[in-house]
Amino acid sequence: MHPYLNHPLQLLSKRNPISARVIEEQGLALAVIPxxxxxxxxxxxxxxxxxTLDDMSPVTAVKSAIIPTFL
Structure with a gap:
């Protein structure tokens, strides 16, 4: 059993999305395309x-956020 499952307080988190340009640049690199x-x-x-690729990129990530939760 994982130790985090027994922790009394579970945290909320969300991953930051990656920009479309970064994904395409890495795809070109993997395909050995200049x-x-x-x-x-x-x-x-x-x-x-x-x-454009930059138009499809996410806005700048928030440094901190307060998310109300019910305990």
């Missing part, structure tokens, strides 16, 4: 969706 092709990929995505 990083200079990111601009061409960005243009092709913009033509299909009307959004």
């Amino acid at each position: 990083a200079s092709y990111i601009d061409d990929l960005n243009e092709r995505i913009r033509r299909q969706t009307s959004f």
